[in-house]
Amino acid sequence: MKTLMTTAAPHILAPFKTNAIMLDVIIALMPALIASSFIFGPRALLVTLVSVMTCVVSEFVYRKLLKKKTTIGDLSAVVTGILLAFNMPVHFPVWATILTAAATIILLKELFGGLGFNLINPAMGGRALLRVFMVVMLGLPIYGQLNPRLAFDAIGQATPMVYQAAGMYEIVPSYWALFLGFRFGTIGETSKVALLIGGLYLMYKRVITWHIPITYIGSVFVLAFLFGQDPLFSILTGGIFLGGFFMATDYATSPMTKRGKIIFAVGIAVITMGIRLFGVFYDGIAFGIITMNLLVPFIEKITKPKALGVYKEVA
Amino acid sequence: MFNLFKPHQIRVPHWKHTVAKETEQLLLKKGTMVHLMLSQHIGAACEPVVTVGDHVYVGQIIAQSSAFVSAPIHASVSGVIEVVDDHKIIIKSDGKGTIDPTVEPPAINNDDDFVQAVKSSGLVGLGGAGFPTYIKFGVKDKSQIDTLIINAAECEPFITTDAREIIENTADVLEGILALGTHLDVTNMIIGIESHNKAAISSLQKEISSHSNYKNIKVKILPSKYPQGAEKVLIQSCLNRIVPLGKLPSDVGVVVSNVSSIGFLGRYLKTGVPLVTRRVTIDGGAVTTPKNILAPIGTLVKDLVDCCGGYQLPPAKILSGGPMMGMPLESDDLPITKRSNAVTIFNHVQAVEHEEIECIRCARCIDVCPVNLLPVAIDQNVRLKNMDELQQLDLNACIDCGLCSFSCPSNRTLVQNIRVGKGMLRELAQGGQA
Numbered sequence: 193m194k195t196l197m198t199t200a201a202p203h204i205l206a207p208f209k210t211n212a213i214m215l216d217v218i219i220a221l222m223p224a225l226i227a228s229s230f231i232f233g234p235r236a237l238l239v240t241l242v243s244v245m246t247c248v249v250s251e252f253v254y255r256k257l258l259k260k261k262t263t264i265g266d267l268s269a270v271v272t273g274i275l276l277a278f279n280m281p282v283h284f285p286v287w288a289t290i291l292t293a294a295a296t297i298i299l300l301k302e303l304f305g306g307l308g309f310n311l312i313n314p315a316m317g318g319r320a321l322l323r324v325f326m327v328v329m330l331g332l333p334i335y336g337q338l339n340p341r342l343a344f345d346a347i348g349q350a351t352p353m354v355y356q357a358a359g360m361y362e363i364v365p366s367y368w369a370l371f372l373g374f375r376f377g378t379i380g381e382t383s384k385v386a387l388l389i390g391g392l393y394l395m396y397k398r399v400i401t402w403h404i405p406i407t408y409i410g411s412v413f414v415l416a417f418l419f420g421q422d423p424l425f426s427i428l429t430g431g432i433f434l435g436g437f438f439m440a441t442d443y444a445t446s447p448m449t450k451r452g453k454i455i456f457a458v459g460i461a462v463i464t465m466g467i468r469l470f471g472v473f474y475d476g477i478a479f480g481i482i483t484m485n486l487l488v489p490f491i492e493k494i495t496k497p498k499a500l501g502v503y504k505e506v507a
Numbered sequence: 508m509f510n511l512f513k514p515h516q517i518r519v520p521h522w523k524h525t526v527a528k529e530t531e532q533l534l535l536k537k538g539t540m541v542h543l544m545l546s547q548h549i550g551a552a553c554e555p556v557v558t559v560g561d562h563v564y565v566g567q568i569i570a571q572s573s574a575f576v577s578a579p580i581h582a583s584v585s586g587v588i589e590v591v592d593d594h595k596i597i598i599k600s601d602g603k604g605t606i607d608p609t610v611e612p613p614a615i616n617n618d619d620d621f622v623q624a625v626k627s628s629g630l631v632g633l634g635g636a637g638f639p640t641y642i643k644f645g646v647k648d649k650s651q652i653d654t655l656i657i658n659a660a661e662c663e664p665f666i667t668t669d670a671r672e673i674i675e676n677t678a679d680v681l682e683g684i685l686a687l688g689t690h691l692d693v694t695n696m697i698i699g700i701e702s703h704n705k706a707a708i709s710s711l712q713k714e715i716s717s718h719s720n721y722k723n724i725k726v727k728i729l730p731s732k733y734p735q736g737a738e739k740v741l742i743q744s745c746l747n748r749i750v751p752l753g754k755l756p757s758d759v760g761v762v763v764s765n766v767s768s769i770g771f772l773g774r775y776l777k778t779g780v781p782l783v784t785r786r787v788t789i790d791g792g793a794v795t796t797p798k799n800i801l802a803p804i805g806t807l808v809k810d811l812v813d814c815c816g817g818y819q820l821p822p823a824k825i826l827s828g829g830p831m832m833g834m835p836l837e838s839d840d841l842p843i844t845k846r847s848n849a850v851t852i853f854n855h856v857q858a859v860e861h862e863e864i865e866c867i868r869c870a871r872c873i874d875v876c877p878v879n880l881l882p883v884a885i886d887q888n889v890r891l892k893n894m895d896e897l898q899q900l901d902l903n904a905c906i907d908c909g910l911c912s913f914s915c916p917s918n919r920t921l922v923q924n925i926r927v928g929k930g931m932l933r934e935l936a937q938g939g940q941a
Contacts (some may be wrong), residue, residue, distance in 0.1 A: 197824040197858045199837040202909035203665070203851075206517050210867055210916045266864065284677035308865045395512075399872075401572050402512050448883065492884075499901035500739060500878035501752040 214267035216399045220390035221274050221438065227373050227383035232282035236379045239280055241287055242272030246293035254302045254487040268307045269297060275315030278380020278434060279322060279478075292318055312485040313442040316435070319478040370428035381431040391437030403453035408436040411461030419469055432464070435477040445485040452488075452495035459484045515703035517875055517914040519831060521703055522664040524811050530671050530799040533814050537602030541584050541805035542842035543569065544595050548637035550576030550586045555596055561588045565605035566781050569596055578629045578639040578845075582607075583783040583803035595668060595842075598805070612779040618649075621690045628775045629782040629845070634669070634736070634765030635828055640772075643764065644687065646757050655693050656745050656756075657684055658756060659700040659707065659766040660736030663829030665790040666849040671799050672767045672786060673700075673707040676774070677714045680766055681721050683773030688723070691762055698766065699745045701731040718910065733831065734908035740877050744802055752904050767848070787811060787843055791826075791852035795819040801917035808839040808850055824858035826851040831909050861918035872911035872921055878904045882911035882921040889928040894935055901926050 228236040256264055262270075276296055280289060296318035304310040369375055373383025379386075387454040392399045409427055416426035426432075431439075440446060440460055447456050460480040467476025484491075536539065546552040551574030563582040565568060576872040583600055585605040590597035613624035624640035646652055657680075661669040673680055688696045700708055708726060715721040729735050729744050739750050741763065748759045755762050771782060785804055790797035795816030802811060808825060812818060826833030827847050836850075843850065872882035881900060888896040902925055911921040 196822065196835070196837060197853075197860070198837060199860065199918075199925070201826075201828075201832050201834070201907075202832075202913045202922065203824065203826060203830040203833060203835075203853065203858070204520075204913065205861055205918060206914050206916075208517070208916055209918075210869075213867070213869065264866075266867075268867075303669060306865065308867045336766055433813070443868040443870070446868075448868055448873050448881070450874075477931075496881065496899075497873075497879040499752065499880055499904040501749050501754070502901050502904060503751060 200275070211265060211267045213399055214271050214273075216394060216397050217271050217438070218267065218274065220393045220399075221271075221278070221380070223389045224278065224380045224383055224434070225274070227280075227386035228282075228379045231373050231382055232379060233288070235280050238276075238286075239276035239282065239284055239379060240274055242286055242289045243277035243280070243293045244270055246290045247273035247276065247297050250294045251295040251306075254298055255306075262304055266307060266404035269301075272297065272318075274299065275434075275438060278316040278438075279319035279378050279431070282379055292308075292322055295321060308444050310444050311488075312447040312482050316439045316442075316445075316478050316481045316485070319431075320482060323478065331414050333359050334444055365374060367424060367428060370425070375429075381434040384428055384433045387433040388438055391420065391433065394437065394441075400437070401450070401453070403450055404441045404446060404457045405436040407434070407454050408456035408461050412464060413457050415461055415465040417460045419465065421469075424463075426468075430464075430468070431477045435460070435481060439477075440481050440484075445481075445488060447488050447491045447495065449492055449495040451495060451497075452491045455491050456488065457496065459487065509863060517871065517910075519662070519910070519913060521663050521731065522701070522790070523667050524665070524790055524797050524859065525668070526667040526670050526704070526706070528671075528798050529583050530675060530786055530801050531745045531814065533800050533802045533811070535584055535600040535602065535605060535803060535806065535810070536585075536598060539584075539602075539810060540589065540807070541597050541598050541600065541803050542807065543580055543583065543598065543805040545570055545580070545845055546594070546644065547580060547804070547845045548578060548631040548639060550574065550578075550639055552576065553580050555589050555591045557596065559588050560589055562586070563588060563598060563745045564605050565783055566607040566610045576639055576642065578631050578641070579627065579781075581629050581783050582779045583769070596632040599719045600803075606780060607897055610779045611782075612777060613775070615776070617789045621686075624776075625772065627781065628771075630768060630771060630775070631673050631845045632765050633767040633785060633845070633848065634661075635846055635848045636738075636765075637844075640764070640768055643762060644690065646691070646762065649692055651760055652691050652757060652762055653693055654695040655684065655688050655691055656741060656761055657696070657698040657766050657769055658697050658736055658741055659704070659915055661704070662731075662733040662736040663831050663833075663849070665711060665797075665851055666786050666788045666829050668786040668841065668848050669766045670704050670707045670800060672770045673704075673781060674710050677710045679773035680770040681711075681714055681718070681724060681773070682776070683725055683769035683771070686722065686776055687764065687769065687772060693762075694723045697727045699723065699727045699729050699735075699741050701735055702728050703731040713892065728750075728768050733910060734877055734906065737906045737908055739906060742800065747814060752901065780843060785843070785845060787847055787849070788849040789815045791819045792854040792857045793818050793822040794853040800906070802843060802854075804845055805842045807842050808836065811843070811850060812839060812852070815850065818852075820854035822852045823855040826853070831913065832907065837900070862918050864917045865916055866919055869916060871914045871916065875910045875914045877908060877910065878906060880905055880925075882892075882912075882925060883919075885922045885928055886919060886921050889924040889931065892931070896930055897932060900928075902932060905929070 247269040252264050296314045300314040300317040301310045371384045399431040418422040461479035464476040518614050551572045553570035553572045555570045555571045567582045568579050569582050584600040586599045586601040589599045615621050622645035630640040631637045659669050711726050825836040848903045905925045909922045
């Protein structure tokens with residue numbers, strides 16, 4: 193008889209692996225990608241493709257140079273690439289896309305040790321990089337123009353939230369236009385219906401649980417109502433759905449405990465609305481998520497669940 | 508079911524291929540050896556009371572111990588003692604299976620007689636835990652016990668010994684429950700069984716409804732969800748009571764016994780034949796015809812495999828027990844013990860070494876843990892040897908079910924490292940005392 197294997201129990205493993213999870217996230221992002229190519233035109237696909245390729249190549253090259261194990265097979269770089277592109281305006285220059293994507297993977301993911309070790313969500317950090325450097329320093333616009341063939345005339349050049357800030361409520365797009373995504377914005381954030389389909393798919397596949405997205409979107413709704421804003425308008429604008437379903441739920445940068453997820457989501461909502469109401473940026477979701485990302489170790493510490501049958505005080 | 512709000516549902520497969528097959532009785536041919544290990548269970552090993560060349564009958568005591576946590580070992584075949592050493596006694600079967608003529612049903616007049624009889628029977632927990640049963644049944648203060656739970660959950664994949672015991676020996680099981688219930692003076696008797704066990708459930712319900720003296724015995728149908736059969740989980744599912752960490756079921760008023768143990772008890776009280784055989788599920792991709800075998804304790808794994816038509820594919824991993832919690836064996840030349848409820852034999856496709864990748868913090872291990880631990884945090888702190896953190900993480904609540912490792916998409920050795928961590932904490936505690 194050949195030598196038998198004697199590794200310890202359990203001897204069977206569930207067939208669901210890390211790359212299957214990432215593939216599910218990619219599938220869940222497809223409706224939004226398709227919607228954006230209608231809303232903003234086919235260039236949305238080009239920007240996404242460039243971003244994905246840059247992310248994958250940067251990760252591959254970085255790990256090769258440092259003689260680390262190749263990890264592009266886990267598909268997480270593809271997810272980051274898509275999410276990052278979703279935060280770019282449709283006419284974002286190719287060179288700027290490549291620069292942002294490479295910086296995102298190397299500075300925000302790989303320098304921390306790669307998948308699972310990054311402190312802040314790379315795509316969200318990339319969104320902040322975009323906003324602060326590309327827009328402020330290089331003067332590139334944040335939001336893309338609509339596909340000219342769609343001919344939506346009631347909407348001006350700025351984002352819906354800019355109208356609101358200026359008190360120009362009469363030209364604000366309808367709820368339906370917002371829900372379907374026919375408004376200015378970044379590639380992936382506008383079509384709420386597409387993001388919702390993807391988000392529900394992730395919940396159905398148990399890739400994410402309800403705790404973060406539902407708590408986050410719900411909290412934004414309630415906070416908007418309390419501060420005299422239009423709650424429906426508040427959740428349908430900006431990156432609330434993209435952030436809530438796809439960015440705040442990033443495993444590496446969100447709490448693992450259930451109570452922790454809820455505290456985390458409420459925190460992001462408070463910061464998002466704080467920036468929207470009192471800050472200089474129109475949309476605070478990137479800063480909300482990044483700030484709460486950094487608090488995750490602390491949140492996990494205070495939300496450690498009580499083991500079955502343990503009655504001592506939890507520190 | 509279509510429910511978006513349920514946490515991660517990671518199902519352990521059932522693979523109960525042998526549930527509808529009649530148990531086959533294995534009669535060992537003349538000259539076959541049985542190896543009775545002197546350590547059959549948790550607790551003290553036994554001392555041999557026979558010497559080489561002695562002739563023994565089935566049911567004759569061949570080793571015993573005066574230690575509290577122990578159970579005597581009886582000859583499982585009739586024949587001649589071939590080997591006696593520090594670890595085992597080997598008997599060469601004469602092929603007759605003659606039962607010791609002095610075997611008679613135990614005379615029970617009081618509680619002490621009952622406990623003593625259970626002790627003499629050599630019974631240990633047949634569900635795999637192997638704890639000497641008489642200790643459980645001999646609770647000091649019976650007034651604190653109000654419920655008897657019979658564990659028929661059998662949540663491990665492949666294993667169907669408990670299901671077959673219920674289907675084939677329904678009366679023995681119910682008589683055993685009644686006898687134990689009477690001894691413990693409880694009226695609340697619950698059989699906890701997983702919902703997929705339809706045939707066993709209907710056998711029980713039919714037998715209970717046709718005899719009025721079984722009216723206090725309830726069949727509690729539990730969700731088919733691993734690790735339903737873990738004692739703490741079972742008590743929670745049946746009674747919604749939580750056993751405090753470091754305490755026993757009796758501290759919450761419960762005695763739990765495995766259904767195969769209770770079926771044996773029912774037979775033993777009638778016949779007096781001690782624990783000399785047990786039902787073993789032989790399954791796994793390397794076995795030609797998976798089946799349940801009623802085998803003498805000490806039968807070698809290879810003899811059991813022969814009884815199942817031999818290997819259809821070369822064995823790559825042999826487990827004493829099921830695939831979730833079983834212990835790997837080094838060869839098929841080893842015997843089954845009183846604890847062996849199954850031998851699972853994997854072929855090369857099933858026995859795979861999974862490459863571990865980095866944790867992605869998906870929290871599946873936390874969501875599936877039946878005792879609310881943070882397996883990922885324990886794993887990290889074990890790897891970092893961070894003892895201060897480890898002491899905060901309640902490792903000793905871990906029931907070793909392995910669901911965390913099973914569910915991990917990155918193939919991380921979570922439960923394995925929890926075991927390592929338990930050892931590290933034990934060492935720390937001992938070092939502190941010295």
